Amino acid sequence: MERDPHQLIEGMAVGAYAIGSTEMYIFCRGEFAYAARQLERAAAEAYEAGILGKNIMGSGYDLDLIIHRGAGAYICGEETALLEAIEGRRGQPRLRPPFPATHGLFSKPTVVNNVETFACVPHIITNGADWFKGFGTEKSPGTKMFCLSGDVERPGNYEVPFGTPARDLIEGFAGGVKGGKKLKAFTPGGASSTQFFGPDKLDTNMDWESVMAAGSLLGTGAIIVFAEDVCMVRAALRYTRFYAHESCGKCTPCREGTYWMVNTLERFENGQGREEDIAIMNDVAGNIIGRSFCALGDFSIAPVTSTTKLFADEYRQHIAKGGCPFDR
């Protein structure tokens, strides 16, 4: 959105034309002030040049673009909560069915996709589907922007074909763990990766099927790297606090369950964790997943379940030491 806003606009326009829609909306996070400005500017340019508006590019087709800025709720990334927000209501997900494809924005059939998806479209149209399928794997064709962050030398976005091994991204593009430290863990797909990966999974190919076979989800492709001296309990606490804060509050399991997990993790952080808390948290997680109204609940448990499974010893060290073993 910041560097190539027209690409997004063009991809959306093609999509809108394909389904016969004359209205497009970009829901841009409220915090992304620069991106929003870039988008507004690009939209103005496009209107000026007759690429948007009435009779676009002389085709007889009308097409409008509205850039809607959010007010800071992560839940508005959930497609029906996003639609609610655009309609002026609180960003809480809707009951499905009906699905947005039949009853979406203002009850009209609506297609909702992410920025990266639409950004691919102009290239596919120009170069053909076969060209796009030439990158990546059979089940995960094309390229992906992977976002490398955390304890790496060169954090940043790197676009590579699907199927690129995680090692290439972490040690190759991003220059390996910062300061030459050892890798403790990484997320294949951001905070909502259902399972964190250890160093043994560095050779996993980053495509949908391979990551799933290795026990996690590729998700957003946000690879966050944890060095050997990062406290995984603290990491879990930070992630879970995020989910608890962003939970929309509509459904009981996510609202109350994330609150519970945060409180328990805070006790561990303060040295008041108990052995039984590990099992209790996992049971709480089991009462959230598959029971909540939307996927936020499902993903909110991943940091807890993942770290208690892979790094249970760190939790126990918090109990034994009465605090974080990584604090000096």
Place this chain on the structure above:
Amino acid sequence: MSTSTLQETKVVTQRFDAPDGARLDGYRRTGGYEALRKALSTRAPSSATQTKASPARSKTAS
């Protein structure tokens, strides 16, 4: 800071380093909006078929 020897495959990021990539003139100079022109000149169904043939998977977890 050393740089990697690996090369990115720049499809959606190909204009990111261009100084005018975010502007309309820079976008059009590098072939921008030709896809839209192509789509508009065909009947809508064929464009839909084109993108359908390449199942670009949803890029988020949900």
Place this chain on the structure above:
Amino acid sequence: MGAPLTAEQAPVNLTIDGEDVSVPAGTLIIRAAEEMGKYIPRFCDHPLLDPLGACRQCLVEVEGQRKPLTACTTPVAEGMVVKTEFTSELARDGQEGVLEFLLINHPLDCPMCDKGGECPLQDQALAYGPGSSRYIDPKRRFTKPVPISPLVKLDRERCVLCARCTRFSDQIAGDPFIELFERSALEQVAIFEDEPYESIFSGNVIQICPVGALTSSTFRFRARPFDMASADTTCNRCASGCRITVQTRRGELVRVLAKDDHEVNDEWICDKGRFAHPYAQSPERVVEPLVRKNGEFVAVSWAEAVQVVADRITAAREAGKGSAVIAGQQLVDEDAYALSRFARTVLGTNDVDARRVLGGEDEDAVLAALPKTITAANQDIDTAKLIVTIGVDLHEESPIVFLRVRKAGRKGVPVREISARRSAGNVQGARWTACRPGEEATLLAGVARALEARGNSGLDPSTRAAMQGVDPTSEMQELAAALQGVHGSVVILVGERLAAVPGALGLAWNITKAVDGTFGWIPRKAGARGAAWAGLHPALLPGGRSVESTDDRAAFGEVWGIDPPSRRGRDARAIFRTAPELGVLLLAGADPATDFADRQQAARGLDDAPFVVALDMFLTESARRADVVLPAAAAYERNGTVLNWEGRPRPVKAAVPPAGLAQADYEILAQIANAAGGEFPQTLEALRKEIKALLVQPAAAHAVTVGQLARPSADGLVLATHRPLLDDGTMMKGADALAQTAAPVVVEINPADARGLTSGEPVVVHAPLGEVRAPVLVTDAVARGVVFVPAHAGFAGRAGEAVTVEKAGG
């Protein structure tokens, strides 16, 4: 037999816990389970609210689905195999999990929470919960309780965020003043900062809240459910006829709840019906018979009081002096009938009137027709394709009928309001046609004319005569087109007070007939339809029969033993004008010195009448002018029947014994009749037996005589007025919290007439019979050329009168 069922109608077969059940397509699993007597626990689900699926309590296992589903949002499918917690570990685990979650932040308030003992959270936690909680961390805290209105207190800690209250306000009442704010564990019910929770239906959220988050400020800490005795009866605060449950603790009325009745009030009542019960146990109740001796009221025995009255009646008869009866519109049917009979057989007069609006020929015709005609019912509102209201503000005057109309509006049924002042009730897509008071007859005549021009041949001669010379405006044309377009499924609801405009009622009736619609007569008072049916009218006998018909009089004579008098009696106005000549003037539940438009005339009449007997609960403006006051029982204190606006009989059942020595009106009349000589039915059974013998089966509508149309209103400003729901009536006594939710008195005027007045300024309204001072509100919810003053503002004014408005303090 009939047409084969469509796919939508065909029943769906599924199994729940191994048992087969068959339900209509579209049924939710949770409802299908209820059909088989199976209760799936729930909080956010409510059969009358749109499904939400938020609380997740109703999780069930459905074969073939990888996750448990919420039974309250999932419709049944053919061959579906559902397992509830009885047969599914997954469902049981899911439900236990949700209850454990709900309790982690729920305060342990049970010992001091009103809801204890009738609390779905308590009950379901016990039945479906884990038994003990593993949570040891602090709970979220909120300041509590927070009054969100004078009637409702909010405790956010107890709230389980089921959104029943917010959905009720938004979907059912159309008053979205209460909403969920914030996110995550801080999510809470709240009201907007400058907009308190002002809804006449606010009490319903207390009843549907599944925990003690919303409590009644007047009932708080008063009683536990198991401490109370309950009586199911019918509310009498308007003519909707809602079923209610009246609860008492040690003989004290403490609470009124809505009772389910899907044909009338669904599961709702308005705040007046819920909170305005304290009058019945007010210390101001008259509890003993009072007889004026030496100018002062003295308490006497029933025997003495009855004898005093009977002696005066006998004396009046012997002296050839006529007696008269002014009846109220709150009487229970059997009392109204007894009164009508009493007037004719004991007092020997047709000078009986229960009306407070004296209209023209068409008013008589409609009142005579009502008992004999099938009129609109709630089901007609449900199935109508067009609903029209004329001269009535449903939201103020019959709230539960308003809810019914709003429900239709939500489904997309067009609703048209014709009135001088747009109702504040929120009906989706409703259209308002502004009409100055007094001009309704002309408007309807124009509509009739336009109907005929569009080919309608169903208009009767009196309507056709009345509509001559009226040129339909484009508005009238449009209304006629709308009516003609839904021939056969339009409901026209007309206010009783439209009788003040001669011809309007009659035209509305006849137009309804001409378009094959159903006609609804909406009075404000609960006993108005019963009064019409009982013949509390100078020309009518019970059942809409006529005093001027030999056959009708004979039929009554057969049952009563005496023929009713044959001459048409005098109406209320004439009765007061000729008061000095009367023998006995009997008031039964009537307070003309307060209620009549010309209250000075009524008060003078009462002062001038030689002997006034008042049957009443309080020493009203009228009763305190009487010579004898006989204490009447309140509706909560006796049994009986009341006809609601549909003409549907609604049962009244005593919840408490009568206050002091009070008796039901029919009992009082029987005793007086006994003392005055002659046969009179003594019991409810005896009255009902007579009524049954005289019953008329309602049939399809016949046209009524329209008579003379009202003359057009004067140019300039005319007055529009009616009583709001929350007024200053005697039956609002003691309901202080409720009274605080009443709208303040303002004078409403259209911007086109405001001439420099700004909202909030004090103004004076001058009317022929008096004046009133109040702040002005400039609003386009009032027709041009109209000043609206609520009728409890303390002045005497009639709708349609010419008035002037000026700044006060000049």
